[in-house]
Amino acid sequence: MRNLQPEIERLYAAGALNGAAAADARGVFLEFRDLLTGGRVRAAEKLGGQWKVNPWVKQGILLGFRLGELAETGGQGALSFVDKDTFPARQFKIADKVRVVPGGSSVRTGAYLAPGVICMPPMYVNAGAYVDEGTMIDSHALVGSCAQIGKQVHLSAAAQVGGVLEPVNASPVIIEDNVLVGGNCGIYEGTQVRQGAVLGAGVILTRATPVYDIVREQVYRATATEPLVVPENAVVVPGSRAISKGKSADWGLSLYTPVIVKYRDEKTQTSLELEDLLR
Secondary structure: OOHHHHHHHHHHHHHHOHHHHHHHHHHHHHHHHHHHHHHOOOEEEEEOEEEEEHHHHHHHHHHHHHOOOOEEEOOOOOOOOEEEEEOOOHHHHHHHHEEEEOOOOEOOOOOEEOOOOOOOOOOOEEOOOOOOOOEEEOOOOOOOOOOOOOOOOOOOOEEEEOOOOOOOOOOEEEEEEOOOOOOOOOEEEEEEEEEOOOEEEOOOOOOOOOOOOOOOOEEEEEEEEOOOOOOOOEEEEEEEEEEOOHHHHHOOOOOEEEEEEEEEEEEEEEEEHHHHHHO
């Protein structure tokens, strides 16, 4: 792997490749893709308590798109596909210990799903994503490119976890262990949700979204260099903030904002343990 990184960086910087050079580059990419699919390289990893982005991994994924050719896969009916041949849909086996319930789900090669992951139809996981043990991806949920999902996470129905490939040094969305993401949530633009947090249905988190903590009396925001971070065990629900100026104030308008209303307690934990019945 130490030798693979400079090769990926060199090939990515080289731009368009043709002939024998393209064939050699494809061989390097396929070796990289196997490591990515096996979870042995990651777009981001936690080191010393801090998340570190690995730009070369995203360069490798982009290299795969550059090298790929359109190919037809699947059957001849409604479920046939046309996509880059470098990122075909994954085919799971019993040995993978991943449950993929029938009904139209798709996982791209280059995405890692650990043993114990459950995929409820229809759902989608894009290349570069890392989904750790025991996580459930519920119906209509999306795990975007390079997103990092921890252990025992529940992505409820229609939850959207945004992806990021460019710029290559940008942080992907990170959801740590034991997080519950409620239905119709959207987590985008490198937001980090620390372990044990609970996002109520409909919570939207972006770089431009301040999170108001009425328990600790703080406001959490992204900065020019740091993503929005939701604290450990925070329970976040959709809220609103009144507009105090101009015509908007006269009209009584307010803007959406996520609000931390409590931190995880015994009652919250008991309700979350019911999720185990579905696994």
